[in-house]
Amino acid sequence: MGIIEEREKRVQWFMDARFGMFIHWGLYAIPGRGEWVMGDEEIDTPVYEKYFEEWNPDHYNPKQWAKAAKNAGMKYAVLTTKHHEGFCLFDSKYTDYKSTNTKCGRDLVREYVDAFRAEGLKIGFYYSLLDWHHPDYPAYGDMYHPNRNNEAVKNEKRDFNKYLNYMHAQVRELLTNYGKIDLLWFDFSYEGHMGEDWRGTELVNMVRELQPDIIMNGRLEANGESYGSVMTDEPNIFSGDFACPEMIIPMKGLRTPSGKKIPWEACFTMNNNWGYTPMDLHRKTASQIIRKLVECTSKNGNMILNVSPTPKGEIPKWQLDILAEVGEWMRENGESIYGCGMSEFEKPEWGRYTRKGNKLYAHVLDECVGALPLPGVKGRVQKARRLCDGSEMLLLTPWVAKEFPGYEFVNYGNPEYYSFHIDETADNVIELTLKEKTEVL
Numbered sequence: 001m002g003i004i005e006e007r008e009k010r011v012q013w014f015m016d017a018r019f020g021m022f023i024h025w026g027l028y029a030i031p032g033r034g035e036w037v038m039g040d041e042e043i044d045t046p047v048y049e050k051y052f053e054e055w056n057p058d059h060y061n062p063k064q065w066a067k068a069a070k071n072a073g074m075k076y077a078v079l080t081t082k083h084h085e086g087f088c089l090f091d092s093k094y095t096d097y098k099s100t101n102t103k104c105g106r107d108l109v110r111e112y113v114d115a116f117r118a119e120g121l122k123i124g125f126y127y128s129l130l131d132w133h134h135p136d137y138p139a140y141g142d143m144y145h146p147n148r149n150n151e152a153v154k155n156e157k158r159d160f161n162k163y164l165n166y167m168h169a170q171v172r173e174l175l176t177n178y179g180k181i182d183l184l185w186f187d188f189s190y191e192g193h194m195g196e197d198w199r200g201t202e203l204v205n206m207v208r209e210l211q212p213d214i215i216m217n218g219r220l221e222a223n224g225e226s227y228g229s230v231m232t233d234e235p236n237i238f239s240g241d242f243a244c245p246e247m248i249i250p251m252k253g254l255r256t257p258s259g260k261k262i263p264w265e266a267c268f269t270m271n272n273n274w275g276y277t278p279m280d281l282h283r284k285t286a287s288q289i290i291r292k293l294v295e296c297t298s299k300n301g302n303m304i305l306n307v308s309p310t311p312k313g314e315i316p317k318w319q320l321d322i323l324a325e326v327g328e329w330m331r332e333n334g335e336s337i338y339g340c341g342m343s344e345f346e347k348p349e350w351g352r353y354t355r356k357g358n359k360l361y362a363h364v365l366d367e368c369v370g371a372l373p374l375p376g377v378k379g380r381v382q383k384a385r386r387l388c389d390g391s392e393m394l395l396l397t398p399w400v401a402k403e404f405p406g407y408e409f410v411n412y413g414n415p416e417y418y419s420f421h422i423d424e425t426a427d428n429v430i431e432l433t434l435k436e437k438t439e440v441l
Contacts, residue, residue, distance in 0.1 A: 004235065010214075011263045015300075017076055019304075020122075021065075021069040022077075024080050024274040025080055025108075032311075038146050042148070043146050057104055057313030058312060061314075062111045065112075065309075068323050069116070069121060071323070072327040074121065076183060077121055078126050081126060081127050084131070088170070090177075094166055127174065129189065138160060168203055172206060175207060181211050183216075184211075185219075185244070189221050195221040204237050215241040217242055218240030227254070227262075227264075232257070233257055242264055246266075250301070265304050268284075271308075289322065290329050291427060294354065295352060333387050336431070340355060341354065348375050350373075358434045361432070363428075364430065370411070374410060376406075378405070383432075384432050386431075388429065394416065395408065395409070
């Protein structure tokens with residue numbers, strides 16, 4: 001079996017799930033200026049150490065997080081076990097810079113795994129390839145390290161291979177000590193640190209040996225701006241199982257040059273930052289999130305939506321409120337997302353199509369006047385129902401639309417040319433049962 005065939009087998013659950021929760025949480029929650037605060041503000045390790053001394057998330061209750069994810073309609077989650085700052089939320093035997101050595105004294109990853117697994121959610125680990133705390137990670141002259149411009153560390157002797165031993169050992173811990181792990185989200189590669197620079201072949205082989213069914217992203221050789229060799233017809237060992245565009249949705253989905261589907265996942269924040277940033281008030285609405293999830297699905301992609309817990313360990317209320325609103329829509333319309341993908345029909349002016357087998361879902365994002373025209377499906381629709389309640393939609397052609405023979409039309413009632421008031425929602429979904437079953441593109 002080739003690399004692509006193995007990938008297709010591994011990612012089946014992932015492509016069916018479509019919607020996941022990202023959780024960015026670490027010491028950076030305390031300064032509250034984003035997860036890159038240590039690097040962006042060039043904060044030296046001894047200065048940053050004060051956040052380690054303060055860390056005590058006494059309100060942390062991952063069971064509540066897991067219930068919020070499940071109620072939102074999410075099927076998997078990914079937690080930052082270690083971000084670029086180097087602080088570990090798990091009880092690693094290779095460092096003292098970990099949650100079990102803080103005032104809270106808890107293995108926060110263990111509690112996350114147990115809570116999310118109990119809710120039936122797939123378990124994912126984020127792990128940063130960078131580490132600004134480790135004494136052997138390159139500092140002076142590095143593109144991102146907080147000490148990149150610090151002349152005082154210019155002549156320090158750092159052994160990158162020692163850091164790689166450490167990094168590999170921690171990945172082994174994460175994939176050995178917590179049972180079956182479904183997804184591994186590496187972050188990220190850059191100039192001089194890419195692919196084999198991470199001893200990548202050795203690392204991937206270890207991951208596959210420890211967790212044969214795990215899926216990995218492609219950031220061992222790429223970052224949020226590029227997708228690496230996962231975009232080719234001949235992926236290499238670093239390609240990973242899916243691309244992960246960051247804060248953008250590909251215009252037409254992702255395919256190889258020969259046209260094969262590439263699994264992908266768009267990752268989004270709920271405001272403009274991944275880490276807890278209380279002064280960032282640019283908040284996405286539930287309607288935006290629903291519509292972007294629909295867009296991703298219609299292009300054969302997933303969406304993973306970030307939450308940013310506080311230093312005390314609570315997901316902010318405004319984020320929970322949005323998740324609850326998304327969950328209300330998903331409970332009525334999730335069938336148009338789970339297991340669905342692109343259809344062969346052109347994108348309609350009023351919204352988008354998603355498809356699963358002989359079910360074509362019309363996502364009506366822009367209300368029409370009169371009957372709704374369905375491009376591309378003339379003569380192929382067996383019946384039409386509102387997905388939220390199962391009520392009948394009328395298949396008909398209004399007398400005012402006789403000059404559009406290539407369209408099927410549906411409406412909520414008679415007369416066929418009337419406009420009907422319906423509940424205001426981010427997306428009204430109509431389930432169209434097609435007369436023949438064909439494969440989703």
